[in-house]
Amino acid sequence: MVPNSSKPTVIIIGRPNVGKSTLFNRLVGKRLALVDDQPGVTRDRRFGDAEIAGLEFQVVDTAGWEDEDPASLPGRMRMQTEVSLEGADAAMFVFDARVGLTPLDEEIARWLRGQAVPVVLVANKAEGKQGDAGIYESFSLGFGEPAGISAEHGEGIGDLFERLWPIIGEKAEGAAETLELSEEDEEALLAGPLKLAIVGRPNAGKSTLINRMLGEDRLLTGPEAGITRDSIAVDWEWRDPRSGEEREIRLIDTAGMRKKAQVVDKLERLSVADARRAVDFAEVVVLLLDATRGLESQDLKIASMVLEEGRALMIAINKWDVAEGASALFNGIREALNEGLAQVRGVPLFAVSAKTGKGIDQMMGAAFDLREAWSRRVPTAALNRWFDDALEANPPPAPKGKRIKLRYITQASIRPPRFVVFGTRLDMLPKSYERYLVNGIRDKLGFDAVPVRVVLKSPK
Numbered sequence: 001m002v003p004n005s006s007k008p009t010v011i012i013i014g015r016p017n018v019g020k021s022t023l024f025n026r027l028v029g030k031r032l033a034l035v036d037d038q039p040g041v042t043r044d045r046r047f048g049d050a051e052i053a054g055l056e057f058q059v060v061d062t063a064g065w066e067d068e069d070p071a072s073l074p075g076r077m078r079m080q081t082e083v084s085l086e087g088a089d090a091a092m093f094v095f096d097a098r099v100g101l102t103p104l105d106e107e108i109a110r111w112l113r114g115q116a117v118p119v120v121l122v123a124n125k126a127e128g129k130q131g132d133a134g135i136y137e138s139f140s141l142g143f144g145e146p147a148g149i150s151a152e153h154g155e156g157i158g159d160l161f162e163r164l165w166p167i168i169g170e171k172a173e174g175a176a177e178t179l180e181l182s183e184e185d186e187e188a189l190l191a192g193p194l195k196l197a198i199v200g201r202p203n204a205g206k207s208t209l210i211n212r213m214l215g216e217d218r219l220l221t222g223p224e225a226g227i228t229r230d231s232i233a234v235d236w237e238w239r240d241p242r243s244g245e246e247r248e249i250r251l252i253d254t255a256g257m258r259k260k261a262q263v264v265d266k267l268e269r270l271s272v273a274d275a276r277r278a279v280d281f282a283e284v285v286v287l288l289l290d291a292t293r294g295l296e297s298q299d300l301k302i303a304s305m306v307l308e309e310g311r312a313l314m315i316a317i318n319k320w321d322v323a324e325g326a327s328a329l330f331n332g333i334r335e336a337l338n339e340g341l342a343q344v345r346g347v348p349l350f351a352v353s354a355k356t357g358k359g360i361d362q363m364m365g366a367a368f369d370l371r372e373a374w375s376r377r378v379p380t381a382a383l384n385r386w387f388d389d390a391l392e393a394n395p396p397p398a399p400k401g402k403r404i405k406l407r408y409i410t411q412a413s414i415r416p417p418r419f420v421v422f423g424t425r426l427d428m429l430p431k432s433y434e435r436y437l438v439n440g441i442r443d444k445l446g447f448d449a450v451p452v453r454v455v456l457k458s459p460k
């Protein structure tokens, strides 16, 4: 039904106004949706690439049907069977949980029961408790328990995953395998310019550092906080002293706008906002600290935001030329980082001087290495070999005498690396065991310096 796609296809079906388009948009997010222009299809159907927790599929919105006279809808649906359901791996049948079932819903249900496609019943608009009665009522349709969701508010999407996974999970995995980047593709990905952002509090020395790296006075710097210009991207080449190779860098500088701020706390808030914007663009983010001030709570806030956004983070302590008690300072900051935030354990830490240029080449080399780790996919076999060993060395607990079963692990994405662990009774799994797995992935699989996410899923 959708050319050139080995991903599973899920079609959204339902009467007008139940929230099909809203669900489509929710699942597709900002990814581009294509409009079907196949001849013979009377209405536009929208196709999009959807993803829930690493489960990737094609989603088809049949919203076009709703313009038809409802009385003729069932008839039209029968007519459309061939084009619409052909090749679909599952149908999400959406109804409005607040309204409850209408005669048209029942009609569509009857029609769907005659189709050779697995149906996932979706009770939309179920935010709060307002959909409870509708959810209850819908059991009568014979499609089992509905996934109660709110497409508008993004609630219950995990539930939807649990319904979809048993139906399309295997095919999605297969597609992911075939989509696994070849060595050449991965090289191409890594051959593009390194998208780098330098963030930090005002006066940390961001502009000075950028000027130093660019080798010319492109940005205005001075002793006052916040005199840099508006956000810009600068492309340049950096010579990697390890290989002598010229490597492309695209630097995003969003230091601007701070000049308008006068009050200190406003400045601080703005530096977080700047960082947030920079992070949208960057692969690797350097958080610059001021050695003369040490690590402040604002820095930790920026660090955790960068990691939450899934970017590769490194921290550079600037003004090392004037740092006093250098090694004690360095160790102190390392310790403070370890204590402040569990996720920043292992974040690469550098001492640099924007003024003298010391440490900058090492930092840049590390930024390229970090991007590589952040972009890496562990082969499934190696991943599961590690997983089996980890479970054997430290089996999951058995609360109330019933063992939690962890069945297998898969890497759902790169940039950042995300992993999904499948098993049963996962709600009983202690946080400490989750941390054990995350630490294992970081230490044993070479992700020690990048943010790693692990999601637990129970296929039903």
Ligand code: GDP
Residues within 6 Å of the ligand: 014, 015, 016, 017, 018, 019, 020, 021, 022, 023, 063, 066, 124, 125, 126, 127, 149, 150, 151, 152, 153
């Ligand atoms: P479609 O005709 O089935 O594609 O429905 P739409 O996606 O156009 O949604 C119909 C209406 O329901 C719109 O006003 C949406 O804003 C609203 N809607 C969609 N999802 C939800 C939801 O989860 N909760 C609530 N309260 N309203 C929703």
Ligand code: GDP
Residues within 6 Å of the ligand: 200, 201, 202, 203, 204, 205, 206, 207, 208, 209, 220, 221, 222, 223, 224, 225, 226, 227, 228, 255, 318, 319, 320, 321, 322, 352, 353, 354, 355, 356
């Ligand atoms: P920004 O607000 O983060 O862009 O910081 P600036 O680049 O404007 O630097 C703030 C002040 O710190 C300026 O007076 C710089 O000269 C000074 N500065 C920046 N980097 C260094 C450094 O490595 N060593 C020393 N001693 N001063 C620095």
